[in-house]
Amino acid sequence: MSRLSITQQFIGYLILLSILPLLAVGIISYQTASATLISEVSRYTLELVTNQRDHLDLQVEQVESLMSNISGVEEIRTVLEDIKAQSDTYSYLTTQAHIGYILNGFSDLRGLVSIDIFAVNGTHFHVGDTLNTDNIRVAQRDQIFAEALESGTFVTWTGIEDNINSNSQFAKVVTAAKVLYKLNRDTLQQEPVGLLIVNYDVEYIHRHLSQVQLDTNAYMMVADAKGRIIYHPDRALRGTPIQVELAYILRAEAGSTHVTLDDTPFSVSFVHSQLSGWTVISLIPDETLTAKAARIQKPVILAMLAAFVAIAVVGWVYNRRVVTPIRQITKQYQALDDSPGNTAAYRVPIRGSDEIAELSHWFNNFLDILEKEQQIEKALRTSLLTTKTMYEFSRAMIGSKDLPQLLQTVVDNLVTALSVDRVVLILVDTDTRQILHYVKGGPSKHYVKDVPYDELMDGLTGWVLREGQPVLSPKGQLDTRESAAVQKRRADTECGDIIVVPLIYGGERLGTLTAIGSPNDRDLSQVEIDLLTSLTNQATVAIVNTRLVDSLRESEAKFHTAFHASPEPISIISLKDGRFIDVNESLLNVTGYSRNEIIGKRWNELTIWANGDTQHRFQEMVIEQRMVRDFEAGILNKAGEIAITVLLSAEVIDLNGEQCVLTISKDITEHNRLERQRLELAMERERIQILSDFIAKASHEFKTPLSLINTKTYLASKTQDRDSQEAILGQIGEQVSTVAKLVDSLSLMAGLDSGDNDFRDEQFNLNDILKALHFSHEETFQAATLTCELHLDHSSLPVRGDMDYMKLAVEHLLLNAIKYTHAGGRVSISTRRENDKAIIEIQDTGIGIDTDELERIFERFYRVDKAGTKRGLGLGLPIAKAIIEQFDGSIEVESTIDVGSTFRVTFPLV
Numbered sequence: 001m002s003r004l005s006i007t008q009q010f011i012g013y014l015i016l017l018s019i020l021p022l023l024a025v026g027i028i029s030y031q032t033a034s035a036t037l038i039s040e041v042s043r044y045t046l047e048l049v050t051n052q053r054d055h056l057d058l059q060v061e062q063v064e065s066l067m068s069n070i071s072g073v074e075e076i077r078t079v080l081e082d083i084k085a086q087s088d089t090y091s092y093l094t095t096q097a098h099i100g101y102i103l104n105g106f107s108d109l110r111g112l113v114s115i116d117i118f119a120v121n122g123t124h125f126h127v128g129d130t131l132n133t134d135n136i137r138v139a140q141r142d143q144i145f146a147e148a149l150e151s152g153t154f155v156t157w158t159g160i161e162d163n164i165n166s167n168s169q170f171a172k173v174v175t176a177a178k179v180l181y182k183l184n185r186d187t188l189q190q191e192p193v194g195l196l197i198v199n200y201d202v203e204y205i206h207r208h209l210s211q212v213q214l215d216t217n218a219y220m221m222v223a224d225a226k227g228r229i230i231y232h233p234d235r236a237l238r239g240t241p242i243q244v245e246l247a248y249i250l251r252a253e254a255g256s257t258h259v260t261l262d263d264t265p266f267s268v269s270f271v272h273s274q275l276s277g278w279t280v281i282s283l284i285p286d287e288t289l290t291a292k293a294a295r296i297q298k299p300v301i302l303a304m305l306a307a308f309v310a311i312a313v314v315g316w317v318y319n320r321r322v323v324t325p326i327r328q329i330t331k332q333y334q335a336l337d338d339s340p341g342n343t344a345a346y347r348v349p350i351r352g353s354d355e356i357a358e359l360s361h362w363f364n365n366f367l368d369i370l371e372k373e374q375q376i377e378k379a380l381r382t383s384l385l386t387t388k389t390m391y392e393f394s395r396a397m398i399g400s401k402d403l404p405q406l407l408q409t410v411v412d413n414l415v416t417a418l419s420v421d422r423v424v425l426i427l428v429d430t431d432t433r434q435i436l437h438y439v440k441g442g443p444s445k446h447y448v449k450d451v452p453y454d455e456l457m458d459g460l461t462g463w464v465l466r467e468g469q470p471v472l473s474p475k476g477q478l479d480t481r482e483s484a485a486v487q488k489r490r491a492d493t494e495c496g497d498i499i500v501v502p503l504i505y506g507g508e509r510l511g512t513l514t515a516i517g518s519p520n521d522r523d524l525s526q527v528e529i530d531l532l533t534s535l536t537n538q539a540t541v542a543i544v545n546t547r548l549v550d551s552l553r554e555s556e557a558k559f560h561t562a563f564h565a566s567p568e569p570i571s572i573i574s575l576k577d578g579r580f581i582d583v584n585e586s587l588l589n590v591t592g593y594s595r596n597e598i599i600g601k602r603w604n605e606l607t608i609w610a611n612g613d614t615q616h617r618f619q620e621m622v623i624e625q626r627m628v629r630d631f632e633a634g635i636l637n638k639a640g641e642i643a644i645t646v647l648l649s650a651e652v653i654d655l656n657g658e659q660c661v662l663t664i665s666k667d668i669t670e671h672n673r674l675e676r677q678r679l680e681l682a683m684e685r686e687r688i689q690i691l692s693d694f695i696a697k698a699s700h701e702f703k704t705p706l707s708l709i710n711t712k713t714y715l716a717s718k719t720q721d722r723d724s725q726e727a728i729l730g731q732i733g734e735q736v737s738t739v740a741k742l743v744d745s746l747s748l749m750a751g752l753d754s755g756d757n758d759f760r761d762e763q764f765n766l767n768d769i770l771k772a773l774h775f776s777h778e779e780t781f782q783a784a785t786l787t788c789e790l791h792l793d794h795s796s797l798p799v800r801g802d803m804d805y806m807k808l809a810v811e812h813l814l815l816n817a818i819k820y821t822h823a824g825g826r827v828s829i830s831t832r833r834e835n836d837k838a839i840i841e842i843q844d845t846g847i848g849i850d851t852d853e854l855e856r857i858f859e860r861f862y863r864v865d866k867a868g869t870k871r872g873l874g875l876g877l878p879i880a881k882a883i884i885e886q887f888d889g890s891i892e893v894e895s896t897i898d899v900g901s902t903f904r905v906t907f908p909l910v
Helices: 006-071 074-081 089-104 138-151 202-209 244-249 286-290 293-338 355-398 403-418 453-457 460-467 484-492 526-565 585-591 612-625 669-718 722-754 766-776 778-783 803-819 851-856 876-886
Strands: 112-119 124-128 156-162 172-184 189-201 219-223 229-231 254-261 264-272 279-285 422-429 434-441 471-473 498-505 508-516 570-574 580-583 627-636 642-655 658-667 762-765 787-791 798-801 826-834 837-844 890-896 900-908
Touching: 006 074, 006 112, 006 172, 006 189, 006 202, 006 219, 006 254, 006 264, 006 279, 006 286, 074 112, 074 172, 074 189, 112 172, 138 156, 138 172, 138 189, 156 229, 172 202, 189 202, 202 219, 202 229, 244 254, 244 264, 264 286, 279 286, 293 355, 403 422, 403 434, 403 508, 403 526, 422 453, 434 453, 453 460, 460 471, 460 498, 460 508, 498 526, 508 526, 570 585, 585 627, 585 642, 612 627, 612 642, 642 669, 762 766, 766 778, 766 787, 766 803, 766 826, 766 837, 778 787, 778 803, 798 803, 798 900, 803 826, 803 837, 803 876, 803 900, 876 890
Parallel strands: 787 826
Antiparallel strands: 112 124, 112 189, 156 172, 172 189, 219 229, 219 279, 254 264, 264 279, 422 434, 422 508, 471 498, 498 508, 570 580, 570 658, 627 642, 642 658, 762 798, 826 837, 837 900, 890 900
16 A cells, blocks of 8 residues: 555545544534433423423322312211211211212312222212222232322322222322221221222323424323333323333432433433422423524534545645655655765755755754764773773673782783783882882783882873872873983884873772883873773772782681680670680680580570670660670679679671671679778778767867857856856756767667667658647747748658658758748648659748858768857758668758758658
8 A cells, every 4th residue: 555645644634634523523512412402391391390390299189188078078978986876877978978078079170080988887978970880809909909008198199090980980090098987996096998099190191291392203101109101292102111220220219311202312301299299290301402403513514525625635735845845855855865974964054944844954954963862872882892891891800810810911901902002000109118019911011111209200190199080191202201311212123003091999099000102113192091090980889808818818817816815705606596606715714614615505504694684685675786995794604603893895797698796705703892891991991080070070070069068157257146157057958068079979870870760660740740840839939930831741641650750850941941940931741642752842032052061061070160160060950861861761952042941851652
């Protein structure tokens, strides 16, 4: 099949872009119009059937109202309930009269055919189109009676039925039934006594609904709850079941949908009646609805014909203005494909400024790009060759076992890779100015002379090491970067072009690589410089790695020597399973085990640790922290005795790809013994110092009152005045009391220190102590003109201890608050519960305590009032603190100068 030309394709595109959219618009417009018409008609017909449903419901309500009135007539119920009276002619005529009277009230209820009341004993009351009721369809009546009983509704609409009175002129009627009940006085249950049946004329419904105007071929239907047709334009279909397809979609309460009946698609709208269970249905053929939308087709066809004419004209113009120039460019493309060498020969002229001219311009640009791509492809081939060379170069270096072999491999492979006459690799130490390695290779390597470091620095090698960049020196020219001696040696050794590249790693200049061509070889260029630089970088990394490997081997040898020669016990254990991989001789000597008894065993299989918990803690620290320092532990020997005490230092290391723990043990057995002796000596000295200080302070405290007693005694012996003697004796008595208090306090303090006190273990309420103290010191507060506030927790605060001692401790704190509070101040005593703790707070508004002195107030004989204006022994707070701590309590102090202090005591609750 021949290929379409560009003009044919363009015309095809125009058809796709104009005719097809126009056709699509026409189709869419037709479909939209059809859908809109169907939607609007469906909405209209749904309203219409809803209105007709409401009209029918009105008729149904009137019938049900009639039946309600009939069933409510007391005389009718009485007759039905009185079985004997039912056979009475008078009762029968009376019932007939009542029914006739009720019907007169519904004289406007058109369409009513008959009313029948059947008593349970067979008595029949009838009012209707005929008085002849001899031929009653008994089976049909019983069926209606059964349906009415089962439905349980006020009125049962059984739908379209044969008239139960076969003598009636109305063969088909709509039937409504209602069961009449009486109350059984014995069982108090409702019992049926009769059946009320009302027959309604279906022809009346037909006359009304046939007046509803629908479109062509459209019609309306009414079906009863059993799916039988009550109304249809075709009277012959009355009482027949509606079609299955239609019955399936009528299960919903209301709506609009589509259904195909007898191969004809219909738009269906329907609504159900809640009163009668009937369904009002409208059916409109889709053909009727879409006939009006078909008017759109003719304008669409005319527009499409006009579009075809326009397409033909545009196609002719397009072929002359666009296609012909494009064909010229296409021919040039074909010629270029056959012979791509000279791109300049295929350029096309640019005429005008439209898109075709722009296309010609871009075609010429394409030729320029093609030329550049050819250049890039050439460079890429060169790059691929370089990559291949570097790969082979790397493979050659991988097999080297040590540094000398690696250096020679590098040199030999560079000769091949660069196709040069000779290659020289020089490694130097610029700090010591020494040549470490001097390696040569290539056909003319015998021309390369070993020269000392200083002479080497006078040539290109020295320049490259100083500048840190590669250099190319062409043949046949003097290079000013070389000394005269080097220039002469270069001429004598028949050198061509020379390239020198530095070996640099991490900023350190390790040496140079020199590639030398012969005088008859091709000239070396930037390509060779780049290739040699790349290969040199690879070689530098390989050299550094090989050096590291050699250094590692040397380090491993040194480590092995140091490991086994160390005087400190050392072990290497697998972190994964705890197996001993290696131990040194010191560890074997300390534990008494042989190497075979330890190597391969797990550390929990040997009894080396003096304490198992310590061992597990050390293992957990190693696993979590990866490093442990100065961990103290006891080491057992093979006999199970503590051999030494050590400080363990451990670290996780990688050993041949396995995570291991290197542990070094430092023997501190002798150090610990000396440290214990030093600590015991220091504690003894401190005890002696404390005792000395205590004696000195106690002596000072005794000296003051004793000196006053001595002075006052002398004065008393010299005076003859009786009153003066009594005053002096009173002062002597006060000092004696002070000495007694001091002796008692010192005795109590000594007992607390030694633990000789006989404390009672009893349970009591802290609130009771504070109440007693507050009561006993009321006069003290009054004498000092202080206000005392007592705030106790509402709950009990039970604690255990010696109640008297605890009371004494709190009393010291209370007296301290009174002593250092100015007249007119306030002292507050409070208790509270916090979790499982009882807290006592004694707060004052006194002089306060400086921050620097807070730590010393519990020292013995220490007084905050250094001026001596406040009298005291300096033992109250130390005694209070000692007693509180004796019973697992604690004491805290908060204080601010000139604001006051708060002493907070905490005891555990029982």
